[in-house]
Amino acid sequence: MMFTAVRTGGIVLLALFLSACVSTVLDVDGKATQAIPAALVAEMSRKSMSASAPILVRIFKQESELEIWKRDRSGRYALLKAYPMCRWSGKLGPKKRDGDRQAPEGFYHVSAGMLNPNSQYYLSFNLGYPNTLEAALGYTGEALMVHGACSSSGCFALTDEGVAEIYAVAREALKGGQGTFQVQAFPFRMTPQNMAKYRNDPNFSFWSDLKLGYDIFEVTRRQPKVSYCEGRYVFDREFEGGEPRDPLASCPPALNAADPLVAGRQQSDRVAMDDLLSTGSVLSAHAYSDGGMHPSFRKLLERGGQASLAKRTSLTSVPISRPEAALADPHSPNE
Template sequence: MLNAFRIGWIVALAFVLEGCVSSVLEVEGKGTRPVPAALLADMSRKSMSPSAPILVRIFKQESELEIWKRDRSGKFALLKTYPMCRWSGQLGPKKRIGDRQAPEGFYTVSAGMLNPNSQYYLSFNLGYPNKLEAALGYSGEALMVHGACSSSGCYALTDEGVAEIYAVAREAIKAGQESFQVQAFPFRMTPRNMVENRNDPNFSFWTDLKRGYDIFEVTRHQPKVSYCDGRYVFDTEFEGGEPSNVLAACPPAVNQPDPKVAARMQSDQVAETGLASSGRVSMAHAYADGGMHPSFRKLLKRSGEKALAKQTSLTSVPISRPDAALADPHLPGD
């Protein structure tokens, strides 16, 4: 019995010294912890079931992640917005291994992509590159949403944040949702943000993403994602079914766009034209290396890296490039 106790203690100590987790109990239990009671109460107030399907939206510039849940009306409603502790790179899509870019696009996360044993507490894989990105020759792997406050192409939400997100996703999948959609955007795709970034080389790509963004904003239904002509196409039925060649021209569509969505797009275009001609729109932001939510940046600036680590229980993984986190975003030339 004593030998068994000693062996167990040695194993536990090995896990602690490895720096990825704080205890063996955490390894065994963190991926199965229940949804917090406060979040369950929020679901109840918003007419949501813990087992209802979810959808995730990510916004780089605002450093926020949203969890949406289908409510009793059959539409998605916002459950909670989480501040993002760290993301890396610039605004724009990920294109190659080592560019430190966090992905932008539409992704599908299934049960096998949830990782309860991540070195960054808990994580789920975005599935980059998706079918479009692979056809365009983009490279990279293991791009995650995870805990901690360190990023090299991932989205870091702190351990506390990812624990809630992971639990909500796990329960939806256990209840029968085969996969959930993740929509990753450079910014909230308002007319002002679009105009501020109209000279960016990624603007045409962002215009494609905005079509999916607008569909969800108007309908509160998950957009159906297709690929052709080297771009995303949303809520479209094609003659002959889904295009097999992602880079070939899109086949003729057999359905008409939703008139409410089309009206939203037209209204935004009018607003963008007005803003562009007014001369009152500020310059787009630049980044040395990614962003950090203002709530974390304020703490980092005031009290330093150790204080931020303590505040967010980040005792094993350092904050990536804290100097860049304090500098970003900044105006070009600063």
């Protein structure tokens, strides 16, 4: 009877693990302790960065790219490396409910405890979805990860080789004293062209809020401070009485004015977007079947199928998720 109970408990635990992008492997076998590759360490040195310096991560769905930024000796963030994304799922837009296959969009903060060395998908880290705002809005789901392999059901898959580098860089930054690192997940690069292209999308207001955080980082090269009120993101504001406690309540009066350089960037982008709309030179919006794949991986998949992609990249035995949908990714790198 004891054996039966243990066996039953094990089956239940395994089922829970398999319900999302989480671990089913109990042995770490050194994956999580791999050193940062020598070439990447040399690149850090060339850019006046240290392995222990803080990082910031940006993710772009449409472009299927993940960027690691690192703080250099000037105190500002600089781009360390961009990684092609092998697979993400869903469509452009935020994740709202468990099972919708949506990869999240928003601002997240990852601590050391959110690194997963035992991932079924080689290595991974949890984004922390739902964040405070998403939980207040009633969004559901859990264990949304950045991980290896080329399979996604709401996660961002970077291949084993890609996530191994990202994991090592994140681990060393957290060991160096960074309490959490910020992850900014966007539907696309928030350019006037893309904002004009998606002007009629139901998510446009939400994306406009995200764009302020995007612009702050683009202009200042520093991590924006994230707050929530009125059911939306608010950035770099100091409020009377301190931080708003209820993400759905009205925003308290602000004690500080917006950065004039950031405000200038917002204004110039609005003018550029309006000009594109008025001249009719806006490209059609993309309609995703079920997520996308970076063109470099898509070419391999087109030429030789899953076996060719697995052979040419560092992948576990996990199958590529919905390869037909990946091949239908409408994004062109030449746009």
